[in-house]
Amino acid sequence: MNTVTLNRRTLLKAGGTLVISFPLLPALAQTRTPAAGPPDARQIDSWIAINSDNTATVYLGFVELGQGCSTALLQVAAEELDLAMTQVSTVRHDTNITPNQGGTYSSAAMHRGAPQVQRAAAEARQALLALAAQRLQLPVDRLRVENGIVSGRGDDNASVTYGELIGDKQFKLAFTGTAPLKDPATYKLVTKPLPRNDIPLKAKGSYAFMQHQRLPGMLHGRIVRPRGQGAYKDGVQIVSVDAASIAGIAGAKVLRQGNFLGVVAPREWDAVRAAQQLKVQWRQPANLPGNADLFKRMQASAPDDRVARDEGDLAAIKTAAVTSEFTGYGPYQAHVPFAPNCALADVKGDGALVLCSSQDIYNTRTNVSALLGLKPEQVRVQYHDGAGTFGHSCWDDVAQAAALMSQLCGAPVRVQFMRWDEHGWDTYGPAHLGKVKASATADGKLLTYEYHGWQHHWALIETTEQSGKGTAAAEWPAMSAMQINPLVLGGQYKIPNIKLVNHHVPGVDYLKGAWLRSPLDLAMAFASEQAIDDLAFKLGRDAYEFRLQNMVDEHWIGVLQAAAKAANWQARPSAKNLSKAEVVTGRGIGLGTHLASWGGAVAEVEVNRKTGMVRVLHIAGAIDAGRVVNPSNVENQLIGQLTQAASRMLHEEVTFNTTNVTSLDWSTYPILRFAEAPRITPVIVQRIQDEPLGAGEEVMAAAAAAIANAFFDATGKRMDRFPFTPERVLATLG
Amino acid sequence: MADSSKFRLNGSEVAVTSAADTPLLYVLSDELKLQGPRFGCGLAQCGSCSVLVDGVELRSCVTPLSAVAGKTVTTLEGLPALHAASKGLAKVPEYTPLQQALIDTQAIQCGFCTNGIQIKATELLSKNPAPSEQDIRTAMNGHLCRCGTYPKIIAAIQQAARSMGGKA
Numbered sequence: 001m002n003t004v005t006l007n008r009r010t011l012l013k014a015g016g017t018l019v020i021s022f023p024l025l026p027a028l029a030q031t032r033t034p035a036a037g038p039p040d041a042r043q044i045d046s047w048i049a050i051n052s053d054n055t056a057t058v059y060l061g062f063v064e065l066g067q068g069c070s071t072a073l074l075q076v077a078a079e080e081l082d083l084a085m086t087q088v089s090t091v092r093h094d095t096n097i098t099p100n101q102g103g104t105y106s107s108a109a110m111h112r113g114a115p116q117v118q119r120a121a122a123e124a125r126q127a128l129l130a131l132a133a134q135r136l137q138l139p140v141d142r143l144r145v146e147n148g149i150v151s152g153r154g155d156d157n158a159s160v161t162y163g164e165l166i167g168d169k170q171f172k173l174a175f176t177g178t179a180p181l182k183d184p185a186t187y188k189l190v191t192k193p194l195p196r197n198d199i200p201l202k203a204k205g206s207y208a209f210m211q212h213q214r215l216p217g218m219l220h221g222r223i224v225r226p227r228g229q230g231a232y233k234d235g236v237q238i239v240s241v242d243a244a245s246i247a248g249i250a251g252a253k254v255l256r257q258g259n260f261l262g263v264v265a266p267r268e269w270d271a272v273r274a275a276q277q278l279k280v281q282w283r284q285p286a287n288l289p290g291n292a293d294l295f296k297r298m299q300a301s302a303p304d305d306r307v308a309r310d311e312g313d314l315a316a317i318k319t320a321a322v323t324s325e326f327t328g329y330g331p332y333q334a335h336v337p338f339a340p341n342c343a344l345a346d347v348k349g350d351g352a353l354v355l356c357s358s359q360d361i362y363n364t365r366t367n368v369s370a371l372l373g374l375k376p377e378q379v380r381v382q383y384h385d386g387a388g389t390f391g392h393s394c395w396d397d398v399a400q401a402a403a404l405m406s407q408l409c410g411a412p413v414r415v416q417f418m419r420w421d422e423h424g425w426d427t428y429g430p431a432h433l434g435k436v437k438a439s440a441t442a443d444g445k446l447l448t449y450e451y452h453g454w455q456h457h458w459a460l461i462e463t464t465e466q467s468g469k470g471t472a473a474a475e476w477p478a479m480s481a482m483q484i485n486p487l488v489l490g491g492q493y494k495i496p497n498i499k500l501v502n503h504h505v506p507g508v509d510y511l512k513g514a515w516l517r518s519p520l521d522l523a524m525a526f527a528s529e530q531a532i533d534d535l536a537f538k539l540g541r542d543a544y545e546f547r548l549q550n551m552v553d554e555h556w557i558g559v560l561q562a563a564a565k566a567a568n569w570q571a572r573p574s575a576k577n578l579s580k581a582e583v584v585t586g587r588g589i590g591l592g593t594h595l596a597s598w599g600g601a602v603a604e605v606e607v608n609r610k611t612g613m614v615r616v617l618h619i620a621g622a623i624d625a626g627r628v629v630n631p632s633n634v635e636n637q638l639i640g641q642l643t644q645a646a647s648r649m650l651h652e653e654v655t656f657n658t659t660n661v662t663s664l665d666w667s668t669y670p671i672l673r674f675a676e677a678p679r680i681t682p683v684i685v686q687r688i689q690d691e692p693l694g695a696g697e698e699v700m701a702a703a704a705a706a707i708a709n710a711f712f713d714a715t716g717k718r719m720d721r722f723p724f725t726p727e728r729v730l731a732t733l734g
Numbered sequence: 735m736a737d738s739s740k741f742r743l744n745g746s747e748v749a750v751t752s753a754a755d756t757p758l759l760y761v762l763s764d765e766l767k768l769q770g771p772r773f774g775c776g777l778a779q780c781g782s783c784s785v786l787v788d789g790v791e792l793r794s795c796v797t798p799l800s801a802v803a804g805k806t807v808t809t810l811e812g813l814p815a816l817h818a819a820s821k822g823l824a825k826v827p828e829y830t831p832l833q834q835a836l837i838d839t840q841a842i843q844c845g846f847c848t849n850g851i852q853i854k855a856t857e858l859l860s861k862n863p864a865p866s867e868q869d870i871r872t873a874m875n876g877h878l879c880r881c882g883t884y885p886k887i888i889a890a891i892q893q894a895a896r897s898m899g900g901k902a
Contacts, residue, residue: 066844066881195840202845203833205770205810209846212769220764269752269760272776338880339774339782339846387774388844388881419775632840636886640843643882666779666878674874677884 036377038100038362044127044171046099047120048077052167054148055087056124058117061101062109063093063359064198066388067696068633069109071196075629076114079189080121080182081128081162082145093383095365103360105391105515107694110629111596114692123179124171131165184627184688191688193632210357210384211342215412218344219264221255221405222275223398223415225463226282228424228661232459233508235259236467237283245279254278255408260468262405264413275418286658287509295329295433297509298454304504306478309486312497317448320439324534329721330432330523332654334669335393335516340422341386343395345402346412347372352379356399357386364396368403371465390644392427392458392514400464420664425463428654429516430455430482430507434527438490440535446490446550448497451528453484456507458514475507481519481595488524488701492591493532493550511654511661517641518594521701522648523722525592529705530718533574533588542571543589543709555624558685559600560591562622563702566681567602574713582610585617586714590705592698598624598685599699601642603678603706607714609733612726615676616646616707621699622683626690634695638682641696645703647672649722741802744812750799758794758802759783762809770810770849774878781850781877785809786816791857810849813856820860821898832856835893843881850877855891863900865891 039046039059049057058077064070070090078088091097101113125145132150133140136158144153151159161167184190201207225236236259243254252265252274263274289297317323343356345368352372358364361381369379381399389395394417402415417425433454439447457475465471476482484502485491507513536546544564551557563569569589578584587604604618619642628634651670655663663669704722712718717732740749743766752761757776762768762785771794774782778793785794786808787801808816813833818826829837832855842848851874858865858873865873870891879887 066842195837198845199837199840199842200829202842202848203829203836203852205849207845208769209772211772214767267752267760268764269756272760336880337846338780338844338878339772385844387846390880416773419777419779636840636843636883639885640882643884644880647882665775665777667777671878671880672882672884673878674884674888675871677871677882677888680885 034094034096036380037095037097041099042175044120044124044173044175047117047175048124050128050162050166052163054161054163054167055089056081056083056162058088058090059098060090060093060113060117061099062113063104063383064385065104065359066385067109067637068196068630069104069113070198071194072110072630072633073113073117075189075192075194076118077121079187080118081125081148083148085189085194087148093361095361095381100362103363105359107594107597107696107698110692111694114629118181119177119179120175122181123173123175123177126179127171127173128162128165132160135160135165190629191627191631191686194630196633208384210355210386211339211416213344213355213384214414215344215346218412218414219266219409220268220271221262221264221402221413221415222271222418223401223421224261224263224275224278224280225421225425226284226660227420227664228656229463229511230284230660231287231509232473232512234285234287235463235473239281239283242279246274246277249274249277253409255405257404257408257468258470260404260464262401262415264405264409272418284659288511288656288658290658291655294431298431298433298505301505306502306504308484308500308502310499314448314450314497314499316497317439320447321442322535322538323437323439324531324538325437326527326531326534326718327720328434328523328527328530330526331722332428332431332511333516333648333652334423334426334428334654334663335390336423336426336669337387337389337393339387340417340419341394341398342414342416343399343402344412344414345399345406347403347406350378352403354379354381354399354403355384356381356402357389357395358383358399359389359392359395364399367396367462367465368400371400371469372403372407390517391429391519394422394426397425397462397464400462404464404468423664423669424661427459427512427514429519430513432520432523434524436527436531438531438535440539444539444541444546444549446493446495446535449490449495450499451484451489452501452503453524454503454505455482455520456505456510456513457482459507459512463512473508478504481515485521485524487595488521488592489528492556493547494552511656517644518697518700521592521594522645522704525590525701525705526708526722529590529592530708530712533709533712534718537574540573543574544569545571547589547591555598556591559598559622559624562683562685563600563602563620564589566620566622566683567604567618569602574709575716578716583608584714586710586712588706588709588711588713590702590709592701592705594694594698594701597626597693597695597698599702601699601702601706603703603710605707605710605714607711607729609715612729612733614650614711614724614729616650616678618679618681619646619703619706620681620683621703622685623695623699624685624687625695625698626687626693628684628686628695629692631684631686634684635682637695638699639680641700642680642682642703643672643677645700646678646707649704649707649724651723653723741804742806744808745815752799754800755798758785758797758799761799762794768809768811772846772849781854782847784850784853786853786857789857789860791854810852813852816856831897832859832890832894835890835897839886839890839893841883841886841890843883847877847879851879851887855894858891859895859898859900863898864895867892
């Protein structure tokens with residue numbers, strides 16, 4: 001792992017592009033000069049370089065977010081190259097160096113990333129073997145490789161290393177993706193729980209996060225906005241700014257372009273003080289529905305409907321033995337990384353360097369260059385990890401703010417969002433309203449299923465661009481992750497008559513939205529899996545056995561059984577023989593996923609009927625994500641996502657009135673803490689012969705449903721909205 | 735009265751130029767360029783900025799520089815030396831037992847909160863060498879981990895206690 005702190009002296013101008021030397025990198029600089037990317041993905045050299053010391057540098061397009069993908073993708077590369085883990089390393093993500101594999105979202109690092117890296121490594125190995133065959137005067141099929149040393153089979157005295165064959169030189173070879181891959185049965189590294197390469201430095205505190213980056217001559221910047229966003233379309237509206245109000249802070253300066261406002265100062269604390277003391281009058285239109293009227297307004301909005309699935313005939317419900325109708329309400333929830341986002345930009349007349357925590361540096365380059373009036377290739381964007389972000393938090397907004405402020409003041413500017421900036425101006429996981437109606441036959445077969453879901457899309461224009469350039473608020477065009485998800489909505493089961501309808505709500509009238517870990521899935525599974533559970537209850541059937549009877553897909557069956565086994569599920573109908581004790585317990589089960597993989601969960605909850613306090617005691621969560629390259633990483637991802645699912649079901653809700661968001665810190669937007677953290681039993685259904693799929697978010701929906709169903713088992717009542725605050729719980733218990 | 739610009743930091747006397755009312759966090763991270771204490775909320779809600787002041791965990795984001803005048807401040811960077819001193823070790827280890835346990839159990843995801851986690855756990859273990867799981871949960875409850883690594887952190891603190899000779 002290379003952590004590079006940029007030094008001003010190493011910045012050189014070359015052909016209008018800023019070039020940075022990386023003294024800590026391998027000798028690779030001799031063979032490749034940083035140049036405006038992306039490097040040509042059809043060339044092996046864009047992915048892999050062999051160094052003269054018989055090590056390999058692997059260029060990755062997926063960023064490390066604490067999920068361990070930088071280790072796991074190196075495992076994949078080392079495996080195909082027949083190198084040891086100590087012989088492979090990667091470099092910082094940089095639009096002048098690393099390939100564009102698309103953004104690190106949708107749990108794509110292994111799903112999309114691993115096959116690319118694997119095939120590039122296999123093709124590089126093939127080329128290396130061809131060179132070795134020539135050098136050793138042996139046919140390729142007589143060669144073997146271990147730790148980058150190629151030798152003849154049974155004739156070890158003739159050998160040559162990768163480094164000797166091509167060290168520090170380029171392959172100059174087209175990447176065709178046609179080289180044969182290793183048989184998974186022979187894997188030595190892939191599927192092993194290897195320790196992550198970033199953890200020792202993080203433990204010691206010597207790992208340089210984005211927030212630690214500095215440039216000489218740099219000013220500290222803070223944005224100045226109202227505390228808490230209003231309706232997306234209203235953006236930021238300045239009536240007046242009193243620059244004299246910060247005259248007492250030495251070196252502090254106001255920067256303004258249109259409705260974008262910020263302050264800079266040489267010392268960080270002065271910038272913080274200036275942002276707080278600056279007197280600004282805002283216009284804050286009362287265009288939001290407020291929490292109280294949110295779902296009413298969503299349902300009443302102009303229809304923009306799409307049928308996502310329509311099979312059979314819902315009229316079959318007439319012959320059903322039992323039916324269930326349920327409406328579920330999921331709130332806006334925030335990413336709120338533990339540390340607010342930070343970025344550092346140095347903008348010159350004809351080029352810009354932006355250091356930020358973007359999960360998609362090439363997309364950030366596009367939007368920053370447009371904001372600055374530069375061409376994309378004049379902007380160089382580097383990724384530096386911040387705190388775990390779980391989707392599109394404020395990393396683009398802060399990168400744009402740093403770039404704009406640097407352009408305005410002519411010096412490098414480091415912008416650190418304050419806690420209220422991150423909480424109040426996040427692009428939130430959108431609220432969701434789901435109405436489900438399902439039915440089953442007397443012998444326990446699912447018969448009909450109908451779901452209507454309301455939500456808006458994601459914000460396309462960042463607040464910095466909206467306020468600084470006057471660009472109108474706009475939503476992303478429809479994509480699968482921002483609409484109802486057929487995999488979660490009955491897709492787990494065999495249902496002959498099914499109809500799913502997506503109701504798009506115009507997003508500019510609401511809060512800014514974006515993808516938040518397992519987007520919409522928690523709310524959808526919360527509604528849908530409670531209806532399924534209710535059918536089992538009405539038939540007097542066990543919730544696990546009822547589901548199993550209606551499943552045909554081996555993947556879904558596998559995770560259901562694995563979760564039930566891990567939780568020692570005892571078959572019985574739910575919510576029978578309810579206890580009248582003050583504290584009652586229950587267990588529930590659920591199934592769900594995001595866009596790929598399969599998740600099953602069993603939760604055990606405790607409900608205090610007097611105080612309304614709910615605690616999740618234990619979650620067993622099982623994932624089938626195809627071939628799991630690094631089970632230790634996936635175990636951590638399961639622990640994290642299941643804990644976060646409990647947090648989102650029990651505590652998390654963005655609050656807002658008609659003018660602005662009011663949940664601005666950890667006290668007004670509480671999350672789950674140590675004292676109540678559930679025990680977690682992570683279970684991996686390993687499928688070594690299958691291609692890897694995502695594992696960062698796919699059991700959250702199942703866990704959300706399991707928690708809701710466990711609440712029902714404990715109390716005999718169903719929660720129709722989360723989070724399960726004491727007030728809501730007491731109201732539901734009656 | 736002690737000079738507000740001087741205090742003891744990780745075993746050495748330091749003199750700083752920040753104003754006396756500057757929060758200690760900005761003195762440590764902006765003026766002294768330390769990476770351990772880091773900004774998380776500025777409101778003493780999350781523990782990201784925690785340091786030990788005379789052995790007690792303190793939120794540096796709301797503590798003015800003047801409050802630590804003449805006192806002993808230990809940051810994440812100073813924990814291995816603090817451990818060596820407390821155990822009378824001749825050599826400062828590369829990792830504290832807690833850091834080794836965090837590595838062994840892979841109890842770090844993004845790693846941003848680990849500063850406050852380690853500072854608070856160090857304080858806990860200094861007062862209670864064999865904490866129960868409940869002791870750990872209670873002591874650590876003022877520290878957030880957005881990645882949800884709580885179960886592994888609890889296990890790592892227990893492992894550290896065992897390796898330091900405490901019997902949980």
